Amino acid sequence: MPPEIIARQSVVDVLEHRLRDDILGGTHVPGELLPPERELAAGYGVTRTTLKHALSRLEQAGLLSTRHGIGTRVRDFLRVGGADLLPMLATRDSGWLTEIFEVRRHIGALIARRAAVRRTDRQAARLREVLDAVARAGDGDAAQLADAEVHRELARATGNRVYLLLTNTLFNAYLPVRGALRAPFEDPAEAAARLAPVVQAVVDGLPEQAESAAEQYLRATEELMLASLRPSGRADGDHERERRHDG
Amino acid sequence: MPPEIIARQSVVDVLEHRLRDDILGGTHVPGELLPPERELAAGYGVTRTTLKHALSRLEQAGLLSTRHGIGTRVRDFLRVGGADLLPMLATRDSGWLTEIFEVRRHIGALIARRAAVRRTDRQAARLREVLDAVARAGDGDAAQLADAEVHRELARATGNRVYLLLTNTLFNAYLPVRGALRAPFEDPAEAAARLAPVVQAVVDGLPEQAESAAEQYLRATEELMLASLRPSGRADGDHERERRHDG
DNA sequence: GTCACCGGGTGGCTGAGCCACTCAGGGAGT
DNA sequence: ACTCCCTGAGTGGCTCAGCCACCCGGTGAC
Numbered sequence: 001m002p003p004e005i006i007a008r009q010s011v012v013d014v015l016e017h018r019l020r021d022d023i024l025g026g027t028h029v030p031g032e033l034l035p036p037e038r039e040l041a042a043g044y045g046v047t048r049t050t051l052k053h054a055l056s057r058l059e060q061a062g063l064l065s066t067r068h069g070i071g072t073r074v075r076d077f078l079r080v081g082g083a084d085l086l087p088m089l090a091t092r093d094s095g096w097l098t099e100i101f102e103v104r105r106h107i108g109a110l111i112a113r114r115a116a117v118r119r120t121d122r123q124a125a126r127l128r129e130v131l132d133a134v135a136r137a138g139d140g141d142a143a144q145l146a147d148a149e150v151h152r153e154l155a156r157a158t159g160n161r162v163y164l165l166l167t168n169t170l171f172n173a174y175l176p177v178r179g180a181l182r183a184p185f186e187d188p189a190e191a192a193a194r195l196a197p198v199v200q201a202v203v204d205g206l207p208e209q210a211e212s213a214a215e216q217y218l219r220a221t222e223e224l225m226l227a228s229l230r231p232s233g234r235a236d237g238d239h240e241r242e243r244r245h246d247g
Numbered sequence: 248m249p250p251e252i253i254a255r256q257s258v259v260d261v262l263e264h265r266l267r268d269d270i271l272g273g274t275h276v277p278g279e280l281l282p283p284e285r286e287l288a289a290g291y292g293v294t295r296t297t298l299k300h301a302l303s304r305l306e307q308a309g310l311l312s313t314r315h316g317i318g319t320r321v322r323d324f325l326r327v328g329g330a331d332l333l334p335m336l337a338t339r340d341s342g343w344l345t346e347i348f349e350v351r352r353h354i355g356a357l358i359a360r361r362a363a364v365r366r367t368d369r370q371a372a373r374l375r376e377v378l379d380a381v382a383r384a385g386d387g388d389a390a391q392l393a394d395a396e397v398h399r400e401l402a403r404a405t406g407n408r409v410y411l412l413l414t415n416t417l418f419n420a421y422l423p424v425r426g427a428l429r430a431p432f433e434d435p436a437e438a439a440a441r442l443a444p445v446v447q448a449v450v451d452g453l454p455e456q457a458e459s460a461a462e463q464y465l466r467a468t469e470e471l472m473l474a475s476l477r478p479s480g481r482a483d484g485d486h487e488r489e490r491r492h493d494g
Numbered sequence: 495g496t497c498a499c500c501g502g503g504t505g506g507c508t509g510a511g512c513c514a515c516t517c518a519g520g521g522a523g524t
Numbered sequence: 525a526c527t528c529c530c531t532g533a534g535t536g537g538c539t540c541a542g543c544c545a546c547c548c549g550g551t552g553a554c
Contacts, residue, residue, distance in 0.1 A: 010315075010537065036504060047539050049296060052505085053303055060304050068257075068505050069546035078408065079399075082416035084331035086409065096408070103409040106361075110353050152326075161325065161343070162333065162350040166413075169329035257506065283535060294508050299537085315536050316515030 112214035333420035359461030
């Protein structure tokens with residue numbers, strides 16, 4: 001048995017990766033046509049069918065736009081791409097991370113404020129539960145996931161499902177690289193303590209307080225994460241085994 | 248030549264649609280395994296290869312999670328799905344639209360505030376340009392697209408690219424059904440006039456004013472849109488030809 | 495000059511088939 | 525009895541060769 005226990009990437013996964021890198025790296029420039037599928041497939045040493053699977057994913061991701069009889073065009077993702085591109089952008093360039101965190105802070109504050117107004121009693125109870133789960137987490141990784149659960153619950157408490165999806169999107173963007181961002185959660189009890197004021201304010205129904213508590217919490221967490229990122233090294237690489245955490 | 252000039256949906260598109268409807272409609276419940284691919288393909292009357300293309304898209308969208316040797320599982324999209332699901336949710340159920348608008352209002356205000364602080368002179372000039380384009384738009388549809396361009400430019404002016412992607416996501420969510428939401432843009436000059444205070448405040452660098460102007464503008468537009476939606480009928484149906492507007 | 499046609503190039507889709515993975519059950523060894 | 529390995533059935537992953545549908549530019553008939 002090889003030392004690599006994990007890893008497990010399918011051919012299509014690898015192919016998708018390479019194509020994406022070639023696109024984001026500038027080998028294929030936006031606006032231009034990609035080489036014909038038959039040619040591309042030959043170049044990468046795969047069947048056209050397999051190549052099409054990869055292309056199809058990138059098309060859905062918004063990086064490509066193919067038209068029957070014409071060809072496949074590289075799109076300007078900043079112009080038309082959606083937030084679903086963030087996960088792959090974050091793994092490529094840690095500059096995106098700081099921008100993601102900033103938005104997360106703004107939106108997190110918005111969510112906390114709104115949750116304080118709208119949360120139901122049922123949701124208040126659930127909030128305390130998931131906060132407890134953070135404190136009881138066995139290690140940093142578990143704490144981080146439990147923390148995400150708290151934020152999901154806060155989003156749920158706004159009564160607006162779009163906030164929940166948005167929260168998921170932002171998490172999907174940085175959870176794949178969370179290995180490098182574990183710093184704030186090394187001590188689960190401490191992490192829970194930092195998060196507690198936010199939950200408390202929401203449970204008490206105090207929007208102003210919830211907003212500023214969230215702002216403060218997110219800023220602190222953000223700083224810890226980015227600080228832990230800076231000295232050691234970049235966050236890129238192949239942190240992308242699991243396509244998505246299971247449901 | 249058949250009377251249907253437009254429409255042009257590929258087999259995979261249709262298949263994706265049907266599968267998605269079957270999932271969101273409850274034929275395939277979250278957590279359960281889908282029937283085997285061979286069986287499914289036979290059921291829908293397509294090849295397994297074609298089916299896999301459709302499944303692959305839904306998997307990437309976060310609705311499915313497939314594992315080699317095990318099967319394909321339906322996921323709980325509210326738990327793990329991202330904002331990229333919004334376009335398809337909005338076309339299925341207009342209840343999502345009101346939630347999307349609310350979030351757009353909150354985030355739009357956030358963006359305006361931040362743009363007022365961060366915009367460069369170059370971006371200020373470009374903002375005036377695209378605002379002019381709204382006033383000069385030939386019809387309601389063009390005005391609506393020009394309006395979207397203004398908001399994209401505002402997002403760009405925040406200096407945070409994540410806001411740009413987020414804006415794209417929200418637009419992608421409701422532009423497909425924009426035919427039913429044309430009301431605020433029937434008179435392009437008027438639409439531009441309503442939008443002008445936001446642009447002005449951002450150009451002048453007044454965050455407070457920009458925020459409240461954006462809030463006010465978005466609320467007004469939102470009300471007009473939803474009002475035009477209510478009496479006539481639902482917004483669902485097959486407004487989804489183009490996979491995405493071209494880049 | 496205009497227009498219909500056609501051919502080459504492109505992506506869309508098919509069908510059959512083999513490979514790789516997972517799991518459960520049964521039989522050999524202890 | 526118990527343990528462990530093997531095996532077979534069922535599933536998704538991937539390939540291959542090929543035909544179909546579409547778009548465009550050129551060419552020849554009118």
